[in-house]
Amino acid sequence: MVSVINPLVMKRYASASIRKGKTDKLDAMKIASYGIMHWSNLQKYRLTNEIYDELKLLSRQYLQYIGMKVKAKNMFGNLLDQTMPGIKIIISSNAHNPKKNKLNAFVYRYWHYDNITKMSEKRFVSSYQKWARKEGYHQSETKARVIYALAVDSIPTLDSKHPSSKMFVLESIRTLRHIDSILTMILSRMKELAKSLPEYEVVSAMNGVGECNEWSR
Numbered sequence: 001m002v003s004v005i006n007p008l009v010m011k012r013y014a015s016a017s018i019r020k021g022k023t024d025k026l027d028a029m030k031i032a033s034y035g036i037m038h039w040s041n042l043q044k045y046r047l048t049n050e051i052y053d054e055l056k057l058l059s060r061q062y063l064q065y066i067g068m069k070v071k072a073k074n075m076f077g078n079l080l081d082q083t084m085p086g087i088k089i090i091i092s093s094n095a096h097n098p099k100k101n102k103l104n105a106f107v108y109r110y111w112h113y114d115n116i117t118k119m120s121e122k123r124f125v126s127s128y129q130k131w132a133r134k135e136g137y138h139q140s141e142t143k144a145r146v147i148y149a150l151a152v153d154s155i156p157t158l159d160s161k162h163p164s165s166k167m168f169v170l171e172s173i174r175t176l177r178h179i180d181s182i183l184t185m186i187l188s189r190m191k192e193l194a195k196s197l198p199e200y201e202v203v204s205a206m207n208g209v210g211e212c213n214e215w216s217r
Contacts, residue, residue: 003042076172082158083112111169113151114160
């Protein structure tokens, strides 16, 4: 019988041994000793289906990109605190659907309070309503006035005159959108593979189990 165990488990078992040293013969004896002691708990190794192997790969990549997204969101948040402090309170980020993220879309359009305050309040309200109508958001005059008042009262710490300021803000949004598109592709492939498995219907019928979306994490 062939059994596969976590290398870390074997390393810890070998480290606890009184007999130190590392040679092929000693290693073989330690592995054999582990097998004898834990024989009743060892499970026979079986070759996995190619579908499961691909799902494991996709799952690992998905977690990697989720980590990248968290870092990208933190970087974006830090830039907003320097260019548009307080905007995250007024315009929320839609975590349920990253394809329709009002905060990202708004910042991509205006990117710095200086671009708002250089307009009159009336002109900005009109600009905001046109933008909202084009993007499919509520055309709230009240919210536009609140944003304008915040822009006038705030003191950004990142100068809009620096070319790199705009570059970093816009690239942060592009990065988030790119990561979201990759996560969507990974999930789509995972769903496609999962539906071909014989246990898919059984598991899907269980209470609390349903379709997974990237923005549900």
